Amino acid sequence: MLRSHTCGALRADDVGKQVTLCGWVDTYRDHGGGLFVDLRDRYGLTQVVFNPPQTPDDVISASKSLRNEFVIKAVGEVACRPQGQDNPRLSTGEIEVRVESFEVLNECETPPFTPGQQEIPGEDLRLKYRFLDLRRASTQSTLVLRSHIIKTIRDYFDKHDFIDVETPILGRSTPEGARDYLVPSRVHHDAFYALPQSPQLYKQILMVAGYDRYVQVARCFRDEDLRADRQPEFTQLDMEMSFVDGDDVIAMIDGLVAQLAKEFCGIDLPTPLPRMTYDEAMERFGHDAPDLRFGMELIDCTDLAAESEFRVFRGPAESGGRVRGINAKGAAAKFSRKRIDELTEYVKQDFGAKGLAWFRVEDDGKLWSPISKNFADILLNKFAERMEAEPGDQLFFVADTWEVSCKALSGLRRLLGEELSLYKPTDMHFSWVVEFPMFEFDEEGQRWNAMHHPFTAPRPQDLELLRTSAGACRAQAYDLVINGSEAGGGTVRIHDQEIQKQVFDLLGIDPTTAEDRFGFLLDALKFGAPPHAGIALGIDRIVMLFGGMDNIRDCIAFPKTQKATDLMTGAPGAVDRQQLKELGVRVIPLSES
RNA sequence: GGGGCCGUAGCUCAAUUGGUUAGAGUACCGGACUGUCGAUCCGGUGGUUGGGGGUUCGAGUCCCCUCGGCCUCGCCA
Incomplete structure (x- = not known):
């Protein structure tokens, strides 16, 4: 030493x-x-x-x-x-x-920035000189926090008799879900491995193999566009249990979350954590991972809109759409016309809304808006009553399809919640959203897609719906939501071949295709598969949320930029012609692709 | 693929309506100083204003293209 x-x-x-x-x-x-x-x-x-x-x-x-x-x-x-x-x-x-x-x-050459300096340099510089950035006290404490969180998680599952099993990184491509990262095989011309999007299939195989409590801190890869909370490679806490139902998995995670909250936030979290169905979440918040640190719920006014002469409102109300609003309590003075224009542009641009209607609640309790002349006074009063409007409130409405009203209003709600400081930065809220739809309809392909993955079990009472009304069929699926972020998700798996066949059928996966893609899993299911269920938690997001960060890169030692590059190493980079030749791979020039 | 914000000294930023030689703090170099802790004081070096093109008597500022970083929609569970 x-x-x-x-x-x-x-x-x-x-x-x-x-x-x-x-x-x-x-x-x-x-x-x-x-x-x-x-x-x-x-x-x-x-x-x-x-x-x-x-x-x-x-x-x-x-x-x-x-x-x-x-x-x-x-x-x-x-x-x-x-x-x-x-x-x-x-x-x-x-x-x-x-x-x-x-x-x-x-010695040290004069560094482009110093870890001890007051101003934090631009993120591109921090990523290029990551070794300097990682010397800063705040990045170091983040990585220490990450290490401690992972240790707590590992200890928790160890205490509950889980065993840690590693699964392959080089796997097989499955066209379901996200785009795969591919690795060409040298040995087998024209064949490729895929990096795992998650260890999903392997952990189910482990259940069949009798490892009834499995856990892994698993690196996962998805070749999709990045976001502030999404990296192309990320870490999941992956677990699976046999002879359990969804409630058992949720209870196991409740215990873990309570311990994490106690240890890292000093919060005594009452369990079980609150649960809300998907349908309720969409109705009240317009989002399947609602931020429950504050209220400002979506309020449906479709029936009132149908009574109005205002075409913008009445149209959607009469053609199966929705007219819903949110009430920014006491905030009318904070919304200049310019700001309202910006918010209007936001819901139009980002969610395809046709516009954003708004009302200010005057001192006498009456609603005022540039569009208020389109409404009879008596109807305006009904809107005011429905929205629980009080003087000084600012109301926003979106009149559109159900989907657009959900997206636009939940986006607006999230924005305003932060802008109006409706919660403290240190607030933490944990909850479950359960009973997701089994399927969502793909308008482009005119077919049903699995909302989670094709091995998700429907609720027992919805088995009939598989045949009659797939859209109404609800899954035994559950998402852990922290502060409006999806922190994890899991399902009860299908262990019954007959049901699995029906689901494949609905998804348009014919038996030959199913056999080709998932034959090994279907085989395993034939050889004594126990009922099983599990979940995967996004470790990076959990560290981000517990650390009060707004960006997933800050809790990853060597993250990628928004264009999925590593500014320090220069990855991805060109490779030697000889390497490509060995792999039997040829690059198509950009102009031809 | 779409929308938006940003790019000026090593770093963090400023620069009036398009107007003269692009400034400040810090870092760096030199000097002074026996207790500081964002040390202080004096002096100095440092600029293809991301790159290219255009408009103009004149461009950091306006327009077009392009590169890069971030946010976001699509995508993604």
């Missing part, structure tokens, strides 16, 4: 000890006669002092060459700081190390 202590270890108790510290020069203050260095490692900062009489003259003059981010080893005695010169902002602020000798372990 080159060091006797870390830079976060020393306290007043250690005064008088001879110590050796190693670390990076976080800042230095040259006083001519002497020099102060804040020496940094991942445990903290300790002030090391190059000053007479403890520090010999030649050592002091040598110390003048120190610069930011030099790596040094300093030997000296721990001393109390002079009276009144404690630094209460440092945990080591009562002491300092008076240097007797030191060694530069490595």
Whole structure:
């Protein structure tokens, strides 16, 4: 060991000890006669002092060459700081190390930015020089948090008799779900592996194999466009249980979430966590992962809209659409016409809404709007009553198809919730959304798609609907929602071949295709598959939410940019012609593709 | 593929309606200073305003193309 202590270890108790510290020069203050260095490692900062009489003259003059981010080893005695010169902002602020000798372990070129500086550099620079960015205290504490969260999760499942089984990274492409990352096979011309989107099929196989409680911290890959909370490779806490139903899985995760909340937020979370059906979530919030840190629920006014002469409202109301509104309580003064125009543009551009209607509630309780002349007074009063409008409120309405009204209003609700500070940044809310639809209709392909995946079991009482009305069929599926983010999702799996066949049939997967794609799973189901269910949690998102971050890149050591590149390594990059030849792969020029 | 924001010194930012030699803080270099902790003080280096084209007497500023970063719709569970 080159060091006797870390830079976060020393306290007043250690005064008088001879110590050796190693670390990076976080800042230095040259006083001519002497020099102060804040020496940094991942445990903290300790002030090391190059000053007479403890520090010999030649050592002091040598110390003048120190610069930011030099790596040094300093030997000296721990001393109390002079009276009144404690630094209460440092945990080591009562002491300092008076240097007797030191060694530069490595110099540092003038860095593009320093981890100790006040301003955080642009994200592109941080990603290019990730090794510098990762030296910053805040990124280090995030990765420490991540490590601790994962340890808590692992311990929790270990305590509950789960076993950790690794599954392959090189697997087989399944056209379901997201776009696969492909890896060409050298040995087999014209054949490709796919990186796993999740270990879904393997964990079901493990259930058939009798490993009735499986868990894995699994890296997953999806070749889709990125978002603030989506990376092309990400980490799931994947688990599966046999001889259980959905409630058992939910209860198991409830226990885990309560422990995480206790340990990392200091919250005593009552369990079971609240549950809401998908249908209720869409009706009340317009979203399948509603942010329940605040209210401002969607209120249906379709019946009232149908009574109006206003075509914009009456049209959708009479043609199967919906007219719904949200009430921004007491916020009318905060919405300038310009801001309302921006919000209108937002719902139009992002969700295809035709517009955004709005009313201000006047002091006399009457609704006022540029469009209010289109409504009889008596009808306006009904709207006001339905919306629980009080003077000073601002109402927004979207009149459109059910789908557009959900998307536009939930988007608006999320935006306004943040803008109007309807919750504290430290608030945490955990809940479940359950009973998702089994299928969603793909308008383009004019066919049903699995909402989760094709092995999701329908609710027992909905088995009949598989034949009669697929759209109404609800799944034994459940999503964990934290602060309006989908933090995880799982299902009870089909273990009955007959039901599986029906589902495939509905999805338009014929027996030959099914056999070709999932034959191994169907085989396994024939050989004594126990009832099983499971879930996968998004570790990155959970760390992001627990750490109060708004961006998934900040809790991943080496994340990718929005265009899925790594600015540090330059990945993805061109490869040697010979490599391609071995793989039997030829690149089509961009102009031809 | 669509929409939006951004790109000026190593870094963080400023620059009036399109107007003279593009500034500040910090970093860096040199000097001063015996206790600082965002040290201070004095001096200095540092710019293809992301790149290309255009409009104009004149472009950091306006227009077009392009590259890059971020947010978002589509996509994705």
